[in-house]
Amino acid sequence: MTNSICEFEDADLFLVTGSNTTAQHPLIGSRIINAVERGAKLILIDPREIPLAAFAELHLRQNIGTDIAVLNGLMNVIIEENLYDRQFVADRTEGFEALKAAVSRYTPAVVEMITGISAADLTRAARMYARADKAMLAYAMGITQHITGTDNVKACANIAMLTGHVGRPSTGVNPLRGQNNVQGACDMGGLPGVFSGYQPVSDEAARKKFERAWGVEGLPAQAGLTLGGMLEAGRKGALKALYVMGENPRISDPNLGSVDLALSSLDLLIVQDIFMSETAALADVVLPAACFAEKGGTYTNTERRVQLTQRAVTAPGQARADWEIIADLCRRCGLEAPYTHPGQIMEEIRSVTPSYGGITHERLSKTYGLQWPCPNREHPGTAFLHSAQFTRGKGSFQPSDFTPQGEATDQDFPFTLTTGRIYCQFHTGTMSRRVDLLEREAPEPLVEIHPEDAAKLGIRKNDLVEVSSRRGSIRLKADVTTRVPRKVLFTTFHFHEAQVNLLTNPACDRTSGIPELKECAAAIRRCP
Amino acid sequence: MERISTICPFCGCGCGMHLMVESGRIIGVEPSPGHPVNKGMLCAKGWGAYEFVHSPDRLTHPLIRKDGQLQESTWDEALELICGRLTGISARYGPDALGFLCSAKVTNEENYLFMKMARAAFKTNNIDHCARL
Numbered sequence: 260m261t262n263s264i265c266e267f268e269d270a271d272l273f274l275v276t277g278s279n280t281t282a283q284h285p286l287i288g289s290r291i292i293n294a295v296e297r298g299a300k301l302i303l304i305d306p307r308e309i310p311l312a313a314f315a316e317l318h319l320r321q322n323i324g325t326d327i328a329v330l331n332g333l334m335n336v337i338i339e340e341n342l343y344d345r346q347f348v349a350d351r352t353e354g355f356e357a358l359k360a361a362v363s364r365y366t367p368a369v370v371e372m373i374t375g376i377s378a379a380d381l382t383r384a385a386r387m388y389a390r391a392d393k394a395m396l397a398y399a400m401g402i403t404q405h406i407t408g409t410d411n412v413k414a415c416a417n418i419a420m421l422t423g424h425v426g427r428p429s430t431g432v433n434p435l436r437g438q439n440n441v442q443g444a445c446d447m448g449g450l451p452g453v454f455s456g457y458q459p460v461s462d463e464a465a466r467k468k469f470e471r472a473w474g475v476e477g478l479p480a481q482a483g484l485t486l487g488g489m490l491e492a493g494r495k496g497a498l499k500a501l502y503v504m505g506e507n508p509r510i511s512d513p514n515l516g517s518v519d520l521a522l523s524s525l526d527l528l529i530v531q532d533i534f535m536s537e538t539a540a541l542a543d544v545v546l547p548a549a550c551f552a553e554k555g556g557t558y559t560n561t562e563r564r565v566q567l568t569q570r571a572v573t574a575p576g577q578a579r580a581d582w583e584i585i586a587d588l589c590r591r592c593g594l595e596a597p598y599t600h601p602g603q604i605m606e607e608i609r610s611v612t613p614s615y616g617g618i619t620h621e622r623l624s625k626t627y628g629l630q631w632p633c634p635n636r637e638h639p640g641t642a643f644l645h646s647a648q649f650t651r652g653k654g655s656f657q658p659s660d661f662t663p664q665g666e667a668t669d670q671d672f673p674f675t676l677t678t679g680r681i682y683c684q685f686h687t688g689t690m691s692r693r694v695d696l697l698e699r700e701a702p703e704p705l706v707e708i709h710p711e712d713a714a715k716l717g718i719r720k721n722d723l724v725e726v727s728s729r730r731g732s733i734r735l736k737a738d739v740t741t742r743v744p745r746k747v748l749f750t751t752f753h754f755h756e757a758q759v760n761l762l763t764n765p766a767c768d769r770t771s772g773i774p775e776l777k778e779c780a781a782a783i784r785r786c787p
Numbered sequence: 788m789e790r791i792s793t794i795c796p797f798c799g800c801g802c803g804m805h806l807m808v809e810s811g812r813i814i815g816v817e818p819s820p821g822h823p824v825n826k827g828m829l830c831a832k833g834w835g836a837y838e839f840v841h842s843p844d845r846l847t848h849p850l851i852r853k854d855g856q857l858q859e860s861t862w863d864e865a866l867e868l869i870c871g872r873l874t875g876i877s878a879r880y881g882p883d884a885l886g887f888l889c890s891a892k893v894t895n896e897e898n899y900l901f902m903k904m905a906r907a908a909f910k911t912n913n914i915d916h917c918a919r920l
C-alpha cells in the first residue's frame with residue numbers, strides 16, 4: 260500500500276475494485292463502512308454483489324476480465340471533461356500525451372459495450388473520483404489474478420496519478436495483501452529476481468554487496484523460476500528437488516492435476532510445516548515447525564508496518580522454529596549461520612536492506628511497529644509513499660489496451676467460473692478449518708449460481724452439483740443467489756473436499772507470473 | 788495468567804493482539820486496545836486465531852519416507868539427509884535443479900535466512916512463494 264490503514268478513516272471517497280474487503284481484510288472493510296456512515300462515498304467495481312455493495316453510492320458490475328476497459332473509460336471521461344489534476348500531471352508525471360491518446364478510444368459508449376457498465380454510471384463514477392479531495396483506490400486479487408494483471412495494476416496507478424490522488428494522506432494506490440507476511444516475504448527477497456529490499460540479482464553492485472555480507476562468491480546473476488515455473492520445470496524433469504517451507508501448493512495453485520504430476524516427478528520433496536498438509540503428504544522428508552505463537556520474530560503487514568511478536572508457548576514435541584531449522588541446515592551445508600536469536604538476523608537484514616535500515620527488535624519492542632522505508636535508527640518510518648517524488652523520479656504513465664484474454668466459453672463450457680475467498684475461512688484452510696467458530700460458520704464449499712441459470716438447469720439451493728472445466732471437475736452444493744451475475748459461477752479454494760483449482764486456468768501474466776484464477780470457462784449440472 | 792503480545796497470523800491487516808496463556812496453553816486472545824490497525828477490535832478469524840496452535844494434528848517429529856511410508860526420524864538424520872541429497876543433486880544436475888519456496892506465513896527473519904540459504908549455500912535464484920495466490 261502507498262498509504263496506511265488508519266488513513267481510511269479520513270478519506271472522502273473510496274474506489275474499491277477486485278477486493279472483497281469485509282471478507283478478506285475485515286478491519287479495513289469496517290473502516291470503509293464507518294467512513295461511509297459519516298459521509299464518505301464508495302464506488303465499488305466488482306462483478307459480484309459483495310457485502311460492501313450495500314454501502315456503495317455506485318456499484319459497477321463489469322464483465323469479468325474487462326478491468327482495463329473500465330479504468331481506461333474512467334480516464335477517458337476525466338480527460339475529456341478536464342477533470343484531471345493539471346498541476347500534478349505537469350509537475351510529477353511524464354507520458355500524459357501517450358495516455359491521453361491511448362484512452363481516447365474508450366468512450367463511455369464503447370466501454371459499455373465491452374464491460375456491460377452503463378455509460379451514465381461510468382461517467383458519474385469518473386466525475387466522483389476525480390472531484391474528490393482525498394480518494395483512496397484499493398484493490399486486491401480481482402485486479403491482479405488475470406493474464407493482464409500487470410497492466411491492470413498499471414491502469415490503477417495511471418488513474419491515481421492522473422487525478423493527483425497519490426502522495427498525500429488518505430489517497431494512493433493500495434493493494435491489500437492477503438497473508439500476514441506476504442509483504443515481508445517479498446521484502447526479504449523471497450522472489451526469483453531480487454534480494455531483500457528489491458535489490459535486483461542482475462545488478463552487479465547488489466551481488467557484490469551480498470557476496471561481501473555473506474562471505475561467499477559467485478552469486479547467480481540470472482533471475483530464477485517463479486513458483487509456476489518451478490512446477491513446470493518439475494514436470495519436464497529439469498527441477499529435481501523442491502524445498503517447501505509453510506506453503507501448500509497442492510490446494511492453492513491452478514490446474515492441480517499438473518501440480519501433482521510436478522511434485523511426484525521430483526527426486527526429492529522437502530516440506531517444513533506445522534500440519535501434515537496435502538503437500539506434506541507427498542513429501543520425502545517432513546520437518547515439524549513451530550507456529551507463530553511458539554517463536555519470536557517480525558511480520559510486515561499490508562501497510563509496510565514491521566511488527567514484533569513474542570513467544571507465548573513452547574512448540575509441541577520436537578518441532579523447532581523455522582529459523583532454527585534453516586540455520587542448522589546452513590551450518591551442515593557449510594554456510595556460516597551463527598544466530599541464537601531472531602534479533603541477530605534482523606541486524607543482518609538491516610545492514611543489507613536500506614528500507615529496513617533503522618528497524619531493530621529493540622525499537623520495535625517499544626512501538627506498534629515501524630513502517631518502511633525506515634532508513635536509519637532515528638527515522639520514524641513512513642506512513643505514505645511518494646510525497647515529494649516517485650521512486651524513479653517522475654511518475655510514468657504506462658497505458659495499455661483492453662484485449663479479451665480469458666479462456667473462451669463455448670457450448671460445452673458456457674459459464675465463466677471465478678474464484679475468491681469468504682469471511683470465515685482462510686486460504687487453503689490448514690489453519691482456519693481447525694478453528695471451531697469458523698468451521699461452524701462456513702463448514703462446506705458452495706458454488707454460487709444466478710437464479711435464472713439455476714432454474715434453466717433445474718438446480719435448487721443446496722442441490723449437489725458437478726462443476727467442470729476443460730481440466731477437471733468437482734462436486735459441491737449450489738448456492739442460488741443474485742450475488743453472481745448471469746452466466747457466472749463463483750466458489751472458493753478453501754476446501755479440500757472440492758478443490759476448485761483442479762478446474763482453474765494455469766495461464767499466467769507474462770510479467771509477474773500470476774495465474775488467471777479469476778476466469779475460466781466452466782459447465783455446471785445437477786448430480787443425478 | 789500471562790498476556791503475550793503478538794500479531795494475528797491470518798490476513799495482511801496485521802492486527803495487534805495478546806495471547807492469554809495459562810499453564811503453558813493458550814486459552815484465548817484479547818485485541819490490543821491501542822493498536823493502530825485494529826484499535827481493540829478483531830474479526831471472527833482473529834478471535835479464533837489460537838485454536839489451531841494446540842491441535843492434536845500438529846507435526847511433532849521429523850519424518851522420512853522409507854519403503855513408501857513417512858516414518859518418525861531424528862533431526863540429525865533428517866537434516867543430514869537433506870543436506871546430502873540437495874548437495875548431490877546440485878553437483879549432478881546443477882544448482883538450478885533445486886527449487887525453494889519460502890512462506891507468506893513465517894517471519895521476516897526466517898524468509899531472509901531461507902532466501903540466503905538458497906542463494907548463498909545452493910547458488911540458485913529459484914526462490915519464490917505464494918505471493919501471487
